[in-house]
Amino acid sequence: MVVESVRARAVRLAAVGDLPAYVYDLPGLRAHAGAVQAAMAGSAEVFYAVKANPAAEILRTLRPFVDGFEVASGGELALVRELLPDAPVVFSGPGKTDAELALALDPGVERLHVESPGELARLIATGARLDILLRANPDLPGEDVRQAADSPFGMDPDGLAACVRLLRDAPRITPHGIHAHLTWGRHDAPAMADLARRVAAWALPWLREHLPEVTEPELDLGGGMGVDYGAPHTRFDWKAYSAALADLGGSARLRIEPGRSLTAYDGWYVTDVLDVKRTHGRHYAVLRGGTHHLRTPVARGHDQPFTVIHRATSGPALTGTATLVGQLCTPKDVLNRNAEVDGLRVGDLVAFGLAGAYAWNLSHHDFLMHPQPSFHYVDGP
Template identity: 30%
Template sequence: MTAATTDLFAFGEERLEELTSARRSPFFAYDLSTARERYRRLRAALPGRVRLAYAVKSNPGLPLLETFAAEGAWFDCASAGEVSAVLAAGGTGSGMVFAGPAKSERDLQAALFAGARVQVDGIEDVARLHVLHTGTEPLRVSVRVNPASGVSEAASIIGGGGPSAFGVDEEELEDFLAQAAAYERVRISGVQVFAASNELDAGRLLANHRTSMAIARKVQELLGRDLDLVDLGGGLGVRYAMSQPSLDVRSLGAGLGRVLDENPWFAGELLLEPGRWLSAPTGVYCARVVRTKVSRGERFVMLEGGINHLLRPLMTGQSFPTLALRPGVGVLGGSGVSAGGRPPLEGGDDVPRAEGGELVPTTLAGPLCTSLDRVGTSDLPTDLRPGDVVVFGQAGAYAYTQAMTHFLSHPAPDQVWVD
């Protein structure tokens, strides 16, 4: 396979054939060496004052957390369960931030027990932490701010401006900070702004980061003391189609260096919270074809797995890259492979190739008894047959743990970790 193709599917063709031939469908497979390489590539591109906190929500698999912990990553957690998973993987509370718009008392207790940096979303969080914190020194926390304007993203998932369940509205900051000052056991010393989701344009991300720094400066002036942390959130995107560009992390890193130079008032650390960028390219989801049909002019391929395993295409309207594979034969083609429908095979042009037929628009449907069970659309070969496998790329993020696993009581898919 070409480098452009393996960037979407984690594994080369030979390895995909081995996996699909040896395992029952459906299953997820993840390549930990890809996770390690991507973390190191991003770390090398960033200034030293920029910390990396892996967003656990994207994929909380223990082998993945262990891999990032061994690399020295911080972690962005949003539940007591994620805190426990990070600690079990070797992470520490000193390298952990804790977020969420509706934190339960159990969540806050877990974060405090671990020693995580809590991001407060309102005065209620401050009041409860004031009661729960038992240390002799004030508890340092960050405030999440919902920006009034100046942010831009391609698709609003958990960032952007406008009304939001997250954070304190920027225009209410002064009142919030005045109220928070009454709770002497809690000390606001950081700011978090999450202003993008799956953004592929480094320039757009940097424009949002400059907005975040302007907000942070306002908070520092209102507090009358230095901030030690500005959390820029996540939003580092991955491509879901061959036609899309990849995020230029070198440009992002160089731009963040300029952002620091432009803000000499800030002497603390910046924090990035990439999740999808680190985890998505590590994983694939593989499901066998059960049957195909044409209904009133629309072509369907029915798979052994559906939104009970892969919900995100239904939620966002964005399909994962796909390719069709026939065990023992090879890749037939798909929307996620290079021009012509089939990627070059290792070994040269004289290697036998699968003949997959013409690529045609196809709706991918699962086994659930609901018309909602659609896991995307793709250009797939006309001669797909039962037993062939559809491989979904970029499935290492927002897949296994985001799906409707228990709906209709189908078994959960296996997860295979490869290093």
């Protein structure tokens, strides 16, 4: 459902031919981020994952509601330092270059997450004084961590052991704990909390045994709080998650890094219908723009939820099941497949919801060289 301020802006943009457009509801974002902040208070620090949406207006809006920002590249770090020079930052990401490791010397970088023994060795060779977490990819029980175990991220026990050996001769590098981001896109808060307990049950004894100098351990649990694109009115249960984490807080300083689950709900990709057609028994609505602007449904393999804003009063009307596609010369340019529409006409607007994260910044903008969308940040009625 499109909030009224976004609907009104979409209609005005259509009237002046300024579509496609991304429209963000900043009051809605503040309300949601504030609710997450209140829910997590006392259980875990909240660092926003900049990769989800690095727009300057989004970062500035979130700043009062988060403890800091998680960055995964030198570019993201430079952006946050420019926009919010006093904001705490943790620096993650595989494949850090020497130049990026040098950027980690910025005093605003509270923790650097070490991905491998090789990365740690390069860090030690700089002679820098840094605070780090070791990114772990332990072989924990449960199918919910298989995607992490089959990924290149972090270290298994052998890699961690190699880091311990390196740290013995590296007094300028101070380890503080473990970073373990082991799942993505989980909607179930109790299941996410259970994963956090399994991580803690492994990580805290490991730290006591291998890095006993870490007397005040930190656990960064990453993100992964899911957004259900098939049920856009539902949200992750932050209160339940926080309550379940509370019993871990006495033994470790906890941090989480949500991205999508903070910003997805308050962004819309708005466009208009260029054509309606029937071919080989299927109905299609061809939209201006497409997945070169909003790649999310292709990247994640889902149908993007949408709302039709009816404007056209004449011409053929499409009612029934239709597939919503864009302008690209590829059959993969599909935003929603086999959707139910009622009286959809050329000239009507389509507002795709849950487009506030991993949307424009994830997309292949220059394919076919269509015009880029405009961007609008609605801050009031």
